[in-house]
Amino acid sequence: MIKIYHNPRCRKSREGLALVEASGQPFEIVYYLDMVPSKQELREIIQQLGISPMDLVRTQEAIWKSDFKGKELSEDMILDAMSRNPKLIERPIVLHNQKGVVGRPPEKISKFLSI
Numbered sequence: 001m002i003k004i005y006h007n008p009r010c011r012k013s014r015e016g017l018a019l020v021e022a023s024g025q026p027f028e029i030v031y032y033l034d035m036v037p038s039k040q041e042l043r044e045i046i047q048q049l050g051i052s053p054m055d056l057v058r059t060q061e062a063i064w065k066s067d068f069k070g071k072e073l074s075e076d077m078i079l080d081a082m083s084r085n086p087k088l089i090e091r092p093i094v095l096h097n098q099k100g101v102v103g104r105p106p107e108k109i110s111k112f113l114s115i
Contacts, residue, residue: 002027002113005037005045005093016092016103023113025096036086039079045093046079048100053078056090056102064088 004020006029007013020027030037037045046053053075057064063085073081082088092103094112101112 001025001096003030003095004028005030005032005089005091005095007031007033007091010091012104012106013092015106016094016109019103019106019109020094020113025113032089032091033086036083037089039076039083042079042082042089045095045100048095048098049093049102050099051102053082056093057082058088058090061085061087 002020002023002025004017004027006017008031017029042053042056046056049056057078059065059069064081068081090102090104092106092109094101094103094109096113099112101108103109
């Protein structure tokens with residue numbers, strides 16, 4: 001089953017959800033601001049995405065700029081920052097069959113789901 005980590009206030013996330021819906025495949029929505037992923041869940045997501053933790057961080061968020069920008073951070077510290085401040089997690093994230101994609105731009109989701 002497809003899983004999408006979604007923020008309904010984000011236009012790109014809404015576009016991503018529309019693409020998942022249009023695929024006709026069963027899916028689950030995770031409202032990650034309400035059901036915040038643990039550090040371990042974030043590790044698993046990052047592994048499925050094939051990226052580093054830093055690649056999943058929204059570095060333009062105010063909390064990142066004020067609390068983390070310019071600091072030496074281990075991967076564990078980055079994961080901790082995202083689990084404590086879920087607004088830092090890039091969205092939407094679509095996972096399927098132990099692989100995944102960050103839907104920025106949303107067209108990446110279409111390509112991913114057609115595989």
